[in-house]
Amino acid sequence: MAYWLLKSEPDVFGIDHLRKQKTSIWDGVRNYQARNNLMAMQEGDLAFFYHSSAESIGIVGLCKVIQTNLPDPTQFDPKSDYYDAKSTPENPRWWTVKVQFEQKYKGILSLETLKACFSPDDFILIRKGNRLSVIPVEEKVALEILEMAKKL
DNA sequence: GCCAACGTTGGC
DNA sequence: GCCAACGTTGGC
Numbered sequence: 001m002a003y004w005l006l007k008s009e010p011d012v013f014g015i016d017h018l019r020k021q022k023t024s025i026w027d028g029v030r031n032y033q034a035r036n037n038l039m040a041m042q043e044g045d046l047a048f049f050y051h052s053s054a055e056s057i058g059i060v061g062l063c064k065v066i067q068t069n070l071p072d073p074t075q076f077d078p079k080s081d082y083y084d085a086k087s088t089p090e091n092p093r094w095w096t097v098k099v100q101f102e103q104k105y106k107g108i109l110s111l112e113t114l115k116a117c118f119s120p121d122d123f124i125l126i127r128k129g130n131r132l133s134v135i136p137v138e139e140k141v142a143l144e145i146l147e148m149a150k151k152l
Numbered sequence: 153g154c155c156a157a158c159g160t161t162g163g164c
Numbered sequence: 165g166c167c168a169a170c171g172t173t174g175g176c
Contacts, residue, residue: 155176158173158174
């Protein structure tokens with residue numbers, strides 16, 4: 001089983017949205033590296049939920065991958081911000097997964113804390129200039145984050 | 153294939 | 165709101 005980190009702006013779709021609706025398709029990703037990470041996900045993988053561009057920045061909860069290799073429906077919708085005219089249902093360009101809410105942490109594992117605990121070599125999230133929104137997390141790092149989350 | 157221009161992300 | 169870093173586009 002692998003671990004991941006999913007970034008989202010809480011104003012748009014935050015941990016509370018996911019908690020309320022229980023599951024969600026992770027749509028709207030339009031970056032090839034992030035898409036490739038989505039395509040590498042397996043059922044049962046766990047993903048940390050990260051709030052970006054917010055008042056409090058950091059990991060706020062946990063979700064689980066429950067369905068993989070889903071074409072992102074927004075790419076076919078001309079009214080969507082994420083519409084891609086070059087994509088067709090026969091040959092979709094953007095694939096994603098469905099996630100299920102697992103847990104909202106009692107507090108936040110702030111970016112500052114994460115920077116203090118991990119090395120950029122071990123954790124892509126804290127590398128300078130990193131903008132990737134779907135990030136693989138090494139097991140070693142993931143297990144430590146899970147422990148840190150218990151103490152919140 | 154190069155690279156300048158432009159758009160976006162995301163922390164501060 | 166600013167701006168550094170990065171990704172994409174398009175002319176050549």
